[in-house]
Amino acid sequence: MAEMILKKSDLAEFVKSLLSDYQVLAPVKEDQKVNFAPVEDGEFLLDFQNTFLSPKHLFFPQSEKMFEFSTDKADEEAFILKEAGNNPQPRVVFGIRPCDAKAFQVLDKIFGNDQYADPYWFSKREATVLIGLGCNHPCPTCFCTSVNCGPFHEEGLDVLAVDLGDSLLLRPLTEKGRKVLEQAKGLTSADNQAGEKAAALKAEAEKAITRKVFTDEIAQRSVMELFEAAHWDRVHESCLNCGTCTYVCPTCHCFDIQDEVAGAVGDRVRNWDTCMSWLFTMHGSGHNPRPGKKERVRQRFMHKFKYIPLKRDGEIGCVGCGRCINLCPVNIDVRDVVRNMNA
């Protein structure tokens, strides 16, 4: 299937034609924040910077039920964990930014390793079709082009949409994406001109990202050399060790598993967790392998820029979305940290 054109005036028709088989999510502004919400027509945003929170919660909710159980001793099956039902409905997510889609691709390699696959992550991934929206105007905090990504990056997406003004160019990238476009109404074939215009927008957007960081030296150096570098003694000084950067990050994926009991029923729930927390690594014995702010701050950056690339075919655990830069209460700028690591 070739590239297609969707007129913005036909967006509602496009969305409606998918509703029979899919739930459709798109960026919507609520309480000053743009986030994904279910839509049933064309009433959503195409002109936004990025969603406030990373969309990782679409596949990895902040709190997610894994199992349920009875704690009633009279129940024959008491204390035996039962699957809580993991049958996500098919979804189309429209307007996801390429950096966030790239993050899903990185996380695919983490939730699925050489031995295990996380069923909660992959069942939702498989049931979801991602229609990305290229960034014509990247934000001042974007640095995707420095970390194997870019404003029109296609990895992780099923379809890439490019905003051409009055219309969108839709480029199918996977079988899943083609299937959705075949079902959708309101599309016409794209001509060469549209493709050229998209290419020009891409070049312009890439040019607009002026702040580059480099990771070539990090790739060369050994774990211990990076780990023992002197700059870590200063980075953590201002850090509050709150979890903001990890919770808004599209690739941060650490979680905790907790049992919650209410009366005679209980649930095993997994929740986002953060390596910034003192409790995160705390042993039952009282020993803590990462006892201070320095160790915890270093872990986060080392994990993203050294450990993940080392173990996952060079993928960097950061996609340059800039959310942590915008939301860190004490302005710890990941670009500066990486510059120090690479120096």
Place this chain on the structure above:
Amino acid sequence: METRTEKIRETAKRLLSEGKVDVVIGYRAGTIPLRTAPYFARTVEEAENLIWNSHCRINLANFLPRRKDRVAVTAKGCDARNIVNHIIENQITRDQVYIIGVPCEGMVELDLILEKEGRPIQEIIESNGKLTLKGRDFSTSLERAEVLRQNCLTCAHRNPTVYDELVVDQVPELEGVDRYVDLKELLAQSDAERYAYFQNLVKDCIRCYACRDACPLCYCHVCFVDETMPQWLGKSIDPADVMTYHLLRAFHCAGRCTDCGACEAACPMGIKVRQFTRLLEKDVKELYGYETGLSLEARPPLTVYRPDDPQEFIK
């Protein structure tokens, strides 16, 4: 603001070169507009990076507990009050800390500016009470006074209460401000309305604990949220657990809070978490006549009592 920056650098350089302190804790310019970062200047050269502007929202007293070195801190009225509170609570000694007092005319509210100006801001210039915001293809300006933080608009102690030196002359204190006018309206509502108000207030909470971590009062080695035996609250984003967290956090600040607003400044979700602490701050002032950090001699209200303290609610 320029004068303050100059004077802070001057003072910091003098203190460092004379060996009076090991480190000067102040702010450096943010890497993006509208932000600053806490900065630890250890040399005369590093002191050149210190600045002062309208975005010094984080409370630097937060970095004092458990320090062993001698420190100088740039302190607004609220920061100074928190330093006093730390001294009273034996978190640092008076001799150890050199307070560089910075009389303050309020800090601006980041969320409010971002709300007023929806487009990405690439540069900000501040002069004569005006903020000029520049973006990709625009330039607008805002009055500083229009975008001050709510706690700054009702601030009762803009001048440091205790200090070793002031970088500029004292500024006039605000007069005739009712700090609690909105709370009084809220408290006049029914319990169901108040319940709905506070539930709605924290509905976006992601439990990152930035409000706790930005708060100078939260220096416990093990916070109640991290206690496991017993576990006082669940870790999911369940409404009951979220509310329990906010109530206990606020209660732990009772009689200690200066309403510095660091908690709100740190909250990534823009939750007005001060609404909880202000309820207690108001009660402490009205019932026990205490305001935190005004003097080194006053005892905190929960460490003392009067035989005739109010007790109408007790049967």
Place this chain on the structure above:
Amino acid sequence: MQNPYKPYPVRIDKIIVETEDKNLRTFRLVFLDPEDEKAFNYKPGQFAELSVAGCGEIPIGIASSPTEKGYLLFTVNKVGSVTSVLHNMKEGDVMGVRGPLGNAYPLKELEGRNVVIIAGGFAVTTLRSTITWMLDPAHRDKYGRIIFIYGARTPGMLLYEAEWSAWQKRDDIDTYITVDREFPGWSGMVGFVPAVTEQVGPNPENSSALICGPPVMIKFTQPVLEKLGFSDEQIIMSLENRMKCGIGICGRCNVGPEYVCKDGPVFTLAQLNQLPKEY
């Protein structure tokens, strides 16, 4: 899709109080479904998540050997919230076991070599599994000399007395059991594990050492082994870190790029030298 987070239901068949302070108990667990036992195909050195519904999970080394059929053994120290609940459970209660998890001691690579096994305190659990496996008639002749050095603070704190007293009577394993100081009624060796190791003086030639114990024991035993001529590749250790998922995803047990739960817990000293000391 197979759910790696789902525990197999098991019944507590027997609880053995191991030590005089009663804080160490061995739980003998039996699978409710015999099919699950077949699926739970483990090797010495691996661990499992013990799952107590309503309380949570804890990673515990498997103390039984695959050669012991019909049950699993776990020796649990009472320290945190889950272990405290576990210690209050009764025989017949139902709980869960998730695993086996982690790599194992490199028993295949150790074939044809002498094996020195050094344990301190309750870290002996997976080494009990290892020794039982190696002493099994089907495996014993694959290995050379086996030396077992095991120490605890007091005689009452030594685990698995029945096992090691039986090994002491055998001539295909040299067993040295030691306690920190003299105790009435104790006629065995006295002294810390590093000193005893030096005294025993195992020959490094064609040998590997498996060490598991508290950090302070490891800290002082390591130089003794180096002095005896053991290289970093010959010293094999088992780490522990706080864990949740146990399958290399949740990010909690990372030591540098390695997940202790999936890539470990067993590492050679040579490997550990390349990693941050975050364990």
Place this chain on the structure above:
Amino acid sequence: MTEEQRKTEEFEPKIIAFLCNWCSYGAADLAGVSRLQYPSNIRVIRIPCTGRMSPKFILEAFRRGADGVWVSGCHPGDCHFIAGNYYARRKFTLLNNLLHSVGLEPGRLHFSWVSSAEGEKFATVAKQVIEAVKAAGPNSRFVKSRVEVA
């Protein structure tokens, strides 16, 4: 049982009473020995002094489903530890105001001073507390129900 069913049937609340060992706990005993009648909705937790009360205990009781909480200690001036109840009184005042400000229904949280000689007062206050909690109905605001997540 659904919330609706709970409301329509005669509502028997669960009330957690934190009683000071040196006074109200004795008063409960005395009330029992004196055969004073009061309904059985109260579950007693003995505490060494009201000064030991933490707001965590009260919130935890509500979170785990208590419909009411009652804290009772020694009259001001009579504290076994001289001033524990004076300090506690300030904490209770602030906590009581805070919880009511954020929407705790009136009649759910109670405080009292009952000495060990006041068996009769204990029974009277117990009845008052139970009545008030019954009037407030089942606790739904600060209780943790089955976890509401994805």
